[in-house]
Amino acid sequence: MFFISFLYFCGQIVIIMDFEKLHKKAAKRKNSFVEARIEKPIHDICRNQNKAPIRYLMSGMVAKIEKPSINLYKPISALGGDDAYEGRGYDERIVEPYVLKYQLPCNATTAFLTPSFRKIDRPLAREMFATSRPPEPYYWMMDVVAYVELYPQKAEAVLLEIIRNLIIIKAENEQRLQEQLAKIKAGSEITMLSSEEIVNLIVQHINCKNSSRLPVLVVAAAYASVKDLIGEQAKELLSHQAADRQTGALGDVEITLLTEENTITCYEMKSKAVLKTDIEKSIEKMGKHGSRIDNYIFITTDPIDREVDEFAKSLYREMGTEVVVLDCIGFLRHFLHFFHRRRIQFLDNYQELVLKEPTSSVSQALKDAFLALRVAAQE
Numbered sequence: 001m002f003f004i005s006f007l008y009f010c011g012q013i014v015i016i017m018d019f020e021k022l023h024k025k026a027a028k029r030k031n032s033f034v035e036a037r038i039e040k041p042i043h044d045i046c047r048n049q050n051k052a053p054i055r056y057l058m059s060g061m062v063a064k065i066e067k068p069s070i071n072l073y074k075p076i077s078a079l080g081g082d083d084a085y086e087g088r089g090y091d092e093r094i095v096e097p098y099v100l101k102y103q104l105p106c107n108a109t110t111a112f113l114t115p116s117f118r119k120i121d122r123p124l125a126r127e128m129f130a131t132s133r134p135p136e137p138y139y140w141m142m143d144v145v146a147y148v149e150l151y152p153q154k155a156e157a158v159l160l161e162i163i164r165n166l167i168i169i170k171a172e173n174e175q176r177l178q179e180q181l182a183k184i185k186a187g188s189e190i191t192m193l194s195s196e197e198i199v200n201l202i203v204q205h206i207n208c209k210n211s212s213r214l215p216v217l218v219v220a221a222a223y224a225s226v227k228d229l230i231g232e233q234a235k236e237l238l239s240h241q242a243a244d245r246q247t248g249a250l251g252d253v254e255i256t257l258l259t260e261e262n263t264i265t266c267y268e269m270k271s272k273a274v275l276k277t278d279i280e281k282s283i284e285k286m287g288k289h290g291s292r293i294d295n296y297i298f299i300t301t302d303p304i305d306r307e308v309d310e311f312a313k314s315l316y317r318e319m320g321t322e323v324v325v326l327d328c329i330g331f332l333r334h335f336l337h338f339f340h341r342r343r344i345q346f347l348d349n350y351q352e353l354v355l356k357e358p359t360s361s362v363s364q365a366l367k368d369a370f371l372a373l374r375v376a377a378q379e
Helices: 019-028 036-047 053-064 089-101 136-150 152-188 197-206 214-230 276-289 306-313 328-338 340-356 364-378
Strands: 004-009 012-017 232-235 253-257 263-270 297-302 321-326
Touching: 012 276, 019 152, 019 328, 036 053, 036 136, 036 152, 036 253, 053 089, 053 152, 089 364, 136 152, 152 340, 152 364, 197 214, 197 328, 197 340, 197 364, 214 232, 214 253, 214 263, 214 297, 214 328, 214 340, 263 276, 263 321, 276 321, 321 328, 328 340, 328 364, 340 364
Parallel strands: 263 297, 297 321
Antiparallel strands: 004 012, 232 253, 253 263
């Protein structure tokens, strides 16, 4: 039985996928919805760190259920023919609300904006993903595509099996986090970490793979810890995938007074060396923004070039805005010693932000790593 219905809207048929029923059916199922030969690639895709293939397959299965004649190798209408379909539309309009509602462990945004899908100009083929990082989940994805193209009536079973796997993985992740959080709570009653121990913990965390989002969380957690003391607060963080030019944001973290909405300090994070061109782009953004801010601060995890540093310092008399490049760990160390009595509050705030981030910006592995590091630090 297909969990879909149709409505006429502005003269067009609009598909409505009942993901609530799909979710309930998948949650109750103990065994697989599909045969063994396709069960493993689905299982492996869902558990891989690269989550884009999951979103592609989910949107493709929805399209295939609605119209079995579509070609899963042609997920863009521009590829032409009656069998091409607009995969991104299915992904954003139908799959995304469901994924976000249940916080499933896959990309929070469409697969069609990821590097491997962004520039599709011909029907999908296995060799197109040879340079993807890593290529394996895309190869498994193509195995599933080939299977469903051969057996289009199996699209619903494949979709249910993907959902079943995601529900299981989410439950495993939550259980593991709760176990680690219980250890942290027990350990914090015995061990009070010093500022330097916290710095060491954060350094180890930032040194993990795919950690570019973490410096943003460091700064946001710092302000959250002392906002009542300094009268300033960080605005709500924007998505890691959101570009400043799309959101109108000045940078990664914007600071306001508690009593006002205007940005007074802006932080921009770089997981590489800050260049003079980065500063020039920030000046351009401030010019378009209109209102003057007090500080524009670059936070980097790489060494600071002396010439870039001097260029930044020279701008105050010209602009009236202080532009500076700071080392991420140096910033953190000074903050924790200056606000020594708020150091555990900082650590708790950082932990909360790490766990709150979608896995598309802070992976489950990074979340697990932080909790394991904190448990170890408190032993």
